[in-house]
Amino acid sequence: MKLTGVELRRVSMPLKSPFRTSFGTQTAREMLVLRAVTDEAEGWAECVALVDPVYSPEYLEGSVDVLRRFLIPALAGRDDLTGAAVAPALARFHGHAMAKAALETAILDAELVSLGIALSRELGATRSRVACGVSVGIMDSIDALLAAVDDYVAQGYRRIKLKIEPGWDVEPVRAVRERIGDLDLQVDANTAYTLATADRLVKLDAFDLLLIEQPLPEDDLLGHVELAKRVRTPICLDESITNARTAAAAITLGACQIVNIKPGRVGGYLESRRIHDLCVAHGIPVWCGGMLETGLGRAANVALAALPGFVLPGDTSASDRYYETDITEPFVLADGYLSVPTGPGIGVRPEPDLLDAVTVSTEWIPV
Ligand SMILES: CSCC[C@@H](NC(=O)CCC(=O)O)C(=O)O
């Protein structure tokens, strides 16, 4: 397969309601959609980098720049291009996992479409549907939080995840646990605590949580090792897990007992499968994280979440969790599950007029 060029499309999707985490509040999701044109098929993907480098060092304009100047040109001139060849071709460039993931996924999608193979099949999925959790932001009041949680429980979500930060942790978790009975419940701090302020997290042991996600800064593996000795609730890492090597280090050190696998954060779906395989070998449960993806990223995440080691509900919510209108056929929750796409590649395509309606700009990069 030979790459002709890549279209980079800035997209802005309004959120149905503000999504507040410990690192800020989002009211719209601006992201990058990639369309890779090859001599055999087109491939689609999205780059999940945020506009600001507040979740990880990557940010949207940085991804555009590194794709335009380094990553896309690195794939020029090859007539044997495959999805598996992308990461090695980009390895000399440090970092930029989300930009690399998007480019690899677009090439992998084109390859699988040309072969008529579904991404789920390529990755080794064993399920036809995946159990879904939902991520609930920090709210202005406990009442507002409970109203939102009631709605998600009524929709059938199989797990509730609450964003927390110092000052919004024990009380909201207690209120939600009392409200939802024994439904699966977990929290995500997005690095908001330090070992000095983490003692509050010991109080969360009273609420039978599935896990506490990324309580400390992403580079504080030893802090997580110490915290894991103080809290009974399992520690799950997100931002700290940047590839299979850091996953192996975190597991070996005892920094985490569960791993959130996010394809954009780790450089793509092939590295995600490597992390999955590593965690299964170590008896570490994994689940699929989310970055408020459109149906493009959501389709690929659901395919990944269908692998056998994904034993916990992921942040693979329905399209209407964040968006009135998705740019693909919407993903609709059925009994708390999403069906795994069966079509070739990622199994979905943007609907042109819906995509145009949220497009801010497009740029063609020939190779
Ligand atoms: C806007 S970045 C959000 C990162 C956050 N993601 C979620 O909470 C799930 C978002 C989703 O439902 O896609 C995480 O750290 O796990």
Ligand SMILES: [Mg+2]
């Ligand atoms: Mg997280």
